[in-house]
Amino acid sequence: MVMIFWWVTALLLLAALAVWAITFWNRRAMRKSPVLVANSSYMDHIPSFVRAQRTARVVRVLQVAIAVIGVVAASLLSGRIASERIETPDFASRDIVLCLDVSGSMYEYDTEILQTFAEMVDGFEGERVALSIFNSTSRTVFPLTNDYDLIHRELTEGAEAIDFDEFGYRLGTRDYDDEKVRKYVDFVEGTRGIADEASIVPDGLASCGMLFDRAEEDRSRSIIFATDNEVNGSPIFTLEEAADSVARRDITLYTFYPGAYECGEECLAELRTATEDNDGVLYQSTDPDAIPSIIQDIQRTQAAAMGATPTVVRTDHPGLGFVLTFLSLIGVIAIGWRAR
Amino acid sequence: MATSLLTRVKARVDLHTSNRARGLIQGRGRSLFKGSGEDFDDLKYYQPGDKISDIDWKATARSGEPLIRQFNEERVRHLSIVADTSSAMAATAADGSSKRDTMVMAAGMICYLAQKSGDLVGLVAGDDSHPIQLPARSSDGHLELLLRTIQQATTTASPPKDTAWLLERAFRVTSRSTLMTIITDEAGPDVEDFSLLRRLTTRHDVMVVRIADADPLQPASLDFDVVDVDSPREIASIARTSKRVAQDVQAYRQARRQGIDEMLDRLHLSHVLSTGETTVIDDMVTMLRSREFRHARA
Numbered sequence: 110m111v112m113i114f115w116w117v118t119a120l121l122l123l124a125a126l127a128v129w130a131i132t133f134w135n136r137r138a139m140r141k142s143p144v145l146v147a148n149s150s151y152m153d154h155i156p157s158f159v160r161a162q163r164t165a166r167v168v169r170v171l172q173v174a175i176a177v178i179g180v181v182a183a184s185l186l187s188g189r190i191a192s193e194r195i196e197t198p199d200f201a202s203r204d205i206v207l208c209l210d211v212s213g214s215m216y217e218y219d220t221e222i223l224q225t226f227a228e229m230v231d232g233f234e235g236e237r238v239a240l241s242i243f244n245s246t247s248r249t250v251f252p253l254t255n256d257y258d259l260i261h262r263e264l265t266e267g268a269e270a271i272d273f274d275e276f277g278y279r280l281g282t283r284d285y286d287d288e289k290v291r292k293y294v295d296f297v298e299g300t301r302g303i304a305d306e307a308s309i310v311p312d313g314l315a316s317c318g319m320l321f322d323r324a325e326e327d328r329s330r331s332i333i334f335a336t337d338n339e340v341n342g343s344p345i346f347t348l349e350e351a352a353d354s355v356a357r358r359d360i361t362l363y364t365f366y367p368g369a370y371e372c373g374e375e376c377l378a379e380l381r382t383a384t385e386d387n388d389g390v391l392y393q394s395t396d397p398d399a400i401p402s403i404i405q406d407i408q409r410t411q412a413a414a415m416g417a418t419p420t421v422v423r424t425d426h427p428g429l430g431f432v433l434t435f436l437s438l439i440g441v442i443a444i445g446w447r448a449r
Numbered sequence: 450m451a452t453s454l455l456t457r458v459k460a461r462v463d464l465h466t467s468n469r470a471r472g473l474i475q476g477r478g479r480s481l482f483k484g485s486g487e488d489f490d491d492l493k494y495y496q497p498g499d500k501i502s503d504i505d506w507k508a509t510a511r512s513g514e515p516l517i518r519q520f521n522e523e524r525v526r527h528l529s530i531v532a533d534t535s536s537a538m539a540a541t542a543a544d545g546s547s548k549r550d551t552m553v554m555a556a557g558m559i560c561y562l563a564q565k566s567g568d569l570v571g572l573v574a575g576d577d578s579h580p581i582q583l584p585a586r587s588s589d590g591h592l593e594l595l596l597r598t599i600q601q602a603t604t605t606a607s608p609p610k611d612t613a614w615l616l617e618r619a620f621r622v623t624s625r626s627t628l629m630t631i632i633t634d635e636a637g638p639d640v641e642d643f644s645l646l647r648r649l650t651t652r653h654d655v656m657v658v659r660i661a662d663a664d665p666l667q668p669a670s671l672d673f674d675v676v677d678v679d680s681p682r683e684i685a686s687i688a689r690t691s692k693r694v695a696q697d698v699q700a701y702r703q704a705r706r707q708g709i710d711e712m713l714d715r716l717h718l719s720h721v722l723s724t725g726e727t728t729v730i731d732d733m734v735t736m737l738r739s740r741e742f743r744h745a746r747a
Contacts, residue, residue, distance in 0.1 A: 141672055141673050143674035143676040144541055144663065144670065144674070144676070145540040145605065145676055145677075145678050146540050146541055146662060146663045146667075146676070146677055147538070147539075147540035147677065147678050148610075148635065148662050149665035149680075150677065150679060151701055152684075153680075155694070155697045155701060156697075157691065157693045157694045157696075157697045158688055158694045158697065161685065161688035161694050162684070162685055162687075162688050164685075165686070169685075
């Protein structure tokens with residue numbers, strides 16, 4: 110709790126004190142000469158008089174109390190009592206592209222990633238999010254937007270659709286109902302543009318980089334790039350080139366590597382080199398449950414990277430002061446009316 | 450220095466009482482203070498220096514020589530004023546005038562009448578710590594001094610009322626029989642002073658002039674504070690405007706007045722309760738007239 114205009118409060122209280130002091134020192138001078146009477150001491154034994162005097166004393170104490178409360182409350186109100194909260198800058202100028210490898214090898218991870226993201230979207234304040242999925246070709250599920258209803262819906266639907274063991278289905282070890290199959294097919298539609306190729310990771314990354322608009326604006330741009338880097342085909346770019354083109358456009362790359370499928374160390378090393386050479390960060394975990402913490406970690410890293418000077422957010426709390434001022438005003442009017 | 454108090458009183462008496470007072474102060478024979486000291490002694494030849502007013506014109510006409518009436522020493526009456534100069538007398542009277550001025554006016558009335566008939570006027574006033582006493586004299590200067598003494602002794606800084614002391618003092622210091630005028634306010638003399646008063650009446654002819662106090666509530670002038678000279682406490686406007694309080698206060702004052710009136714009546718004293726400076730002359734004239742009738746009946 111702080112007072113934003115504490116000096117206004119101090120001035121008002123000082124003024125009130127000054128007014129009181131002036132009237133106090135001049136109280137004799139301002140008074141008209143009294144009517145001198147005599148032999149009135151008997152009045153102290155008249156019950157109705159004693160009662161009236163006591164009532165008057167109570168009223169006077171009330172008056173003083175109301176006046177003091179009124180002045181203090183009004184001063185406090187003018188001083189703007191506020192609570193202070195230190196907040197990192199808002200991420201309204203942040204663009205995040207979620208770049209998801211939907212090849213069969215990423216099954217298990219994609220669902221988790223999308224679900225985590227869907228949950229995190231609720232805490233977003235103005236960030237724009239896009240989702241791009243790729244296999245042999247890329248498909249933009251939704252472009253950069255801050256329509257969180259849409260984002261949330263797409264992400265949860267995506268998470269549900271992608272939870273599909275394609276190899277198992279093809280081999281006949283897993284069976285899904287038609288609805289489920291249709292959803293999956295709909296979702297990965299457009300990611301199989303090139304027959305007999307899969308996981309063209311560098312091209313996928315490059316096309317994710319193309320999703321950022323408003324190039325002239327000074328915005329924070331980042332790609333969360335989830336892939337196991339098991340390229341199965343002939344990409345147009347190399348991974349280095351793709352990462353480089355992304356980095357050149359001031360896009361920060363956060364790579365999530367869920368674990369080896371077939372390729373192993375070699376692919377990881379390539380991914381690491383490509384990421385870290387361009388000031389990106391690579392996270393690695395074979396445990397799908399680690400994904401939320403990794404994404405939060407990415408969030409934190411980004412906040413730090415944005416040079417977030419923490420700003421102080423003040424929230425006014427005028428309620429009590431206002432109510433007290435209002436009530437005391439009513440009291441003053443009521444008593445003033447009585448003594449009219 | 451302002452006009453002398455005596456002159457002012459005279460002006461007021463003449464103004465206020467024109468016809469009614471005339472009878473009171475005309476010739477010695479119809480003087481207000483009939484009775485003692487009127488003993489006619491002898492006629493003697495007029496000598497230069499004697500008062501022209503003392504000439505007995507009928508006797509002069511009969512004898513052909515200017516004769517003057519001679520009275521024995523007893524003719525000079527002794528008057529005394531017992532003035533309550535307590536702080537209460539510095540307050541406001543019922544009509545809004547000053548009780549002190551009213552008291553001076555009342556005393557001045559006595560002095561004026563005394564001056565007309567050459568009577569001696571003494572003063573007993575003050576309090577336990579500062580007793581005031583002036584011997585009975587008749588000169589104008591003395592009367593003026595007497596009035597001034599009353600005026601100056603009565604301040605708000607004076608001690609509170611103590612009529613018992615005052616009556617006791619008046620009894621002790623006034624050796625000779627006098628026409629005594631006690632000037633106090635509506636709260637005095639206290640009913641407990643009954644025996645003191647009675648003792649006083651055994652030796653003196655006592656009159657009591659009481660000046661009514663202002664209403665301590667003053668509901669009509671709330672802009673002004675009301676302060677009791679003896680117990681300066683603030684009286685809230687709630688109390689001052691309350692009908693109930695006004696009723697109770699009125700009832701108390703009524704009872705107190707009646708109590709004192711009854712006591713004074715039992716002692717067969719002439720007494721009057723005056724509302725203040727504007728009416729005190731008239732009230733006193735009325736009282737003195739009624740004394741005349743009382744004597745007539747007796």
